[in-house]
Amino acid sequence: MSSEFDDAIALESLGAGRYAGTVGPGWRIGSGVNGGFLLALVGRALSMELSGVGHPDPFTMSACYLAVPHPGPVWVHVTVLRSGGSISAARATLLQDESESGPGDTSSATPRMEVLALFGSLDGLPDEVSTTARPFEISPFEHSIRSAAPPQALTHAELLNRIDLRLDPSTAGWAIGKPSGAGVIQAWFAFADGREPDPLALLLAVDALPPVAFDLGRPGWAPTLELTVHVRAKPAPGPLRVRHATRNVAGGHFEEDCEVWDSADRLVAQSRQLARLPRLPPTT
Amino acid sequence: MSSEFDDAIALESLGAGRYAGTVGPGWRIGSGVNGGFLLALVGRALSMELSGVGHPDPFTMSACYLAVPHPGPVWVHVTVLRSGGSISAARATLLQDESESGPGDTSSATPRMEVLALFGSLDGLPDEVSTTARPFEISPFEHSIRSAAPPQALTHAELLNRIDLRLDPSTAGWAIGKPSGAGVIQAWFAFADGREPDPLALLLAVDALPPVAFDLGRPGWAPTLELTVHVRAKPAPGPLRVRHATRNVAGGHFEEDCEVWDSADRLVAQSRQLARLPRLPPTT
Numbered sequence: 001m002s003s004e005f006d007d008a009i010a011l012e013s014l015g016a017g018r019y020a021g022t023v024g025p026g027w028r029i030g031s032g033v034n035g036g037f038l039l040a041l042v043g044r045a046l047s048m049e050l051s052g053v054g055h056p057d058p059f060t061m062s063a064c065y066l067a068v069p070h071p072g073p074v075w076v077h078v079t080v081l082r083s084g085g086s087i088s089a090a091r092a093t094l095l096q097d098e099s100e101s102g103p104g105d106t107s108s109a110t111p112r113m114e115v116l117a118l119f120g121s122l123d124g125l126p127d128e129v130s131t132t133a134r135p136f137e138i139s140p141f142e143h144s145i146r147s148a149a150p151p152q153a154l155t156h157a158e159l160l161n162r163i164d165l166r167l168d169p170s171t172a173g174w175a176i177g178k179p180s181g182a183g184v185i186q187a188w189f190a191f192a193d194g195r196e197p198d199p200l201a202l203l204l205a206v207d208a209l210p211p212v213a214f215d216l217g218r219p220g221w222a223p224t225l226e227l228t229v230h231v232r233a234k235p236a237p238g239p240l241r242v243r244h245a246t247r248n249v250a251g252g253h254f255e256e257d258c259e260v261w262d263s264a265d266r267l268v269a270q271s272r273q274l275a276r277l278p279r280l281p282p283t284t
Numbered sequence: 285m286s287s288e289f290d291d292a293i294a295l296e297s298l299g300a301g302r303y304a305g306t307v308g309p310g311w312r313i314g315s316g317v318n319g320g321f322l323l324a325l326v327g328r329a330l331s332m333e334l335s336g337v338g339h340p341d342p343f344t345m346s347a348c349y350l351a352v353p354h355p356g357p358v359w360v361h362v363t364v365l366r367s368g369g370s371i372s373a374a375r376a377t378l379l380q381d382e383s384e385s386g387p388g389d390t391s392s393a394t395p396r397m398e399v400l401a402l403f404g405s406l407d408g409l410p411d412e413v414s415t416t417a418r419p420f421e422i423s424p425f426e427h428s429i430r431s432a433a434p435p436q437a438l439t440h441a442e443l444l445n446r447i448d449l450r451l452d453p454s455t456a457g458w459a460i461g462k463p464s465g466a467g468v469i470q471a472w473f474a475f476a477d478g479r480e481p482d483p484l485a486l487l488l489a490v491d492a493l494p495p496v497a498f499d500l501g502r503p504g505w506a507p508t509l510e511l512t513v514h515v516r517a518k519p520a521p522g523p524l525r526v527r528h529a530t531r532n533v534a535g536g537h538f539e540e541d542c543e544v545w546d547s548a549d550r551l552v553a554q555s556r557q558l559a560r561l562p563r564l565p566p567t568t
Contacts, residue, residue, distance in 0.1 A: 059537075061510070061513055062346030062400055062510070064400055081348070081395055082351070089350055091375065110393075111366070114365050114375065116375070116398055118510055125537070126535060126536045129535070130534065131532045131534050132467060132530075132532075210465050216414075224345070225371065226346070226512070228512040230556075230558050232532060233534065246416075248549075248551050249413075249416070250412065251406070251517060254478035255514055255516075266534075270556075272554075274344055
């Protein structure tokens with residue numbers, strides 16, 4: 001069964017670790033393409049490359065965002081660093097702006113994102129779970145706020161049509177001009193077309209909420225500099241619960257920690273990113 | 285003034301982003317060389333490569349450990365991905381096992397560690413600090429436990445002679461067979477020879493404590509698979525306070541979060557690693 005997400009991250013293998021695809025306009029948010037979506041696209045290339053050695057699933061992915069990508073053709077170049085045993089390591093570069101010399105020639109393309117990743121088989125891990133973290137409190141799915149209006153006019157917000165993002169009212173005060181100052185945003189995450197979550201969807205989920213800077217009274221673009229995600233288990237079907245929080249806002253940067261819980265109360269993904277803090281709005 | 289740490293991470297530039305050095309036997313712990321030390325060694329190469337564009341300091345580094353390194357000659361190959369503006373991006377590979385064809389020929393060397401990094405100038409960041417995190421409670425430096433005996437016979441523990449690591453008694457029960465089960469280990473960190481901390485020292489500090497698995501009653505080797513560190517400020521002189529904690533122990537892996545506070549109560553570094561969980565000791 002086809003889904004918007006699977007169609008969007010579909011890639012053609014060009015051989016020798018090279019993959020080609022298209023970034024659709026439907027995954028834009030603000031002035032660029034959503035960073036979590038791009039991570040999933042690169043994750044798809046890595047999964048294709050490493051499935052042959054039995055390592056189709058992301059264990060860890062670290063991404064540096066080098067330049068803002070835009071809708072259009074995209075290439076992913078994968079280099080396997082180590083393969084075999086229970087974990088493979090690889091790096092991947094996402095490129096755009098092909099020269100006019102034809103498909104597959106990426107000699108003049110610009111790197112947009114660089115990824116370092118470990119892949120393996122989530123099904124192959126032992127069953128033991130002794131996690132001490134408990135799921136966070138969140139308002140029920142049906143009482144959460146669907147597709148809240150962005151706090152300022154965004155150039156693009158097509159992403160919000162792809163996902164069914166329901167913000168917890170207790171952490172959404174910023175949407176009506178009353179940020180809590182706590183630096184926390186929580187939401188339910190599902191695909192709008194009902195596609196169930198899987199490991200690649202978790203890569204999108206960790207970077208699909210509004211930046212926690214909104215809850216600090218700092219609306220505006222908060223570009224991700226670096227993001228690292230650990231995928232710890234395949235998510236059970238049903239909406240995911242996602243929590244973003246920051247503790248260290250300093251020097252024009254802030255860290256944003258994210259945890260993703262599935263419907264079976266399993267902590268399936270954790271991520272942390274370093275992002276640039278939006279400037280303080282002018283006092284009126 | 286010379287220091288053991290600076291001597292140990294000293295590198296010779298071979299040109300074209302290639303650096304050569306030596307891993308001394310004094311930085312071993314257990315069956316390998318300390319991963320934080322290796323991160324600092326790679327950080328030194330990146331700093332040398334990027335100082336020319338005014339970006340001598342690590343902002344973020346993500347490392348995947350590919351194979352266990354050993355004392356002896358080592359090479360670091362740096363590839364700059366983006367340079368200019370306020371942040372440079374680069375990747376680096378640490379290699380060992382040179383062929384016999386002479387220095388500089390690393391064609392038959394084995395990659396031991398792969399790093400993706402953002403570098404910039406910590407002095408160039410704005411002064412604003414609105415961090416909400418508070419320093420954790422820890423017993424005073426003079427009441428903490430110097431160089432606690434490892435909980436089991438380690439092949440090597442030379443690292444403990446390089447650093448003045450003082451464990452907080454409240455999180456060191458595992459050393460006398462009474463792990464708390466909370467998954468927390470705290471310590472003061474300083475260099476044994478009195479060298480003051482700097483950004484490269486923070487790279488060592490985030491991975492110099494015993495694994496938090498010890499406090500879960502899981503002594504044994506807990507190899508780091510991936511580690512990402514954010515360096516947020518230059519540390520003030522004086523011993524650092526380091527806290528390791530885990531919340532998600534599952535599937536044979538655990539995440540280990542680390543925070544490092546300096547003597548001026550600034551949260552100067554945060555890191556997270558994914559590590560392999562040691563097997564449960566046999567019940568007796």
